Amino acid sequence: MRSAVAKTFRDARILREATDQNGRYDAAKIAKLLDWNLADVATYLGRDPSTISRFGASVVHQEKLAALAYLAQEVFLLMNDDLPVTRAWFRTPLRVLDGVSPQHAILRGDFVKVSSLVSESRSGLAL
Numbered sequence: 001m002r003s004a005v006a007k008t009f010r011d012a013r014i015l016r017e018a019t020d021q022n023g024r025y026d027a028a029k030i031a032k033l034l035d036w037n038l039a040d041v042a043t044y045l046g047r048d049p050s051t052i053s054r055f056g057a058s059v060v061h062q063e064k065l066a067a068l069a070y071l072a073q074e075v076f077l078l079m080n081d082d083l084p085v086t087r088a089w090f091r092t093p094l095r096v097l098d099g100v101s102p103q104h105a106i107l108r109g110d111f112v113k114v115s116s117l118v119s120e121s122r123s124g125l126a127l
Contacts, residue, residue: 044068
């Protein structure tokens with residue numbers, strides 16, 4: 001039981017770094033967490049960067065920001081809780097993604113493909 005609690009707190013690290021003081025996912029914080037620029041997160045959200053800089057924790061964006069934060073958390077766990085390696089993974093071109101990085105794939109609209117890859121990796125199928 002104790003190890004399950006420790007794991008839950010460790011897993012929550014990414015979520016804490018991606019949310020504001022009200023518990024909403026914040027685009028700027030997720031950008032910083034992943035070492036992306038705000039324009040990248042705006043592209044992911046399908047919004048203008050100026051809108052995201054003013055309303056980055058808007059209720060309108062919560063579902064997509066939550067999905068990205070969850071994906072970051074899953075990759076973080078795969079990378080043995082190493083944030084720099086997690087960031088590098090998002091920037092590294094992968095053959096399974098047609099030679100583009102997970103970040104680029106997400107920004108071109110292939111979030112589901114990247115998410116599926118991570119799920120397969122977590123289950124051991126993609127290794």
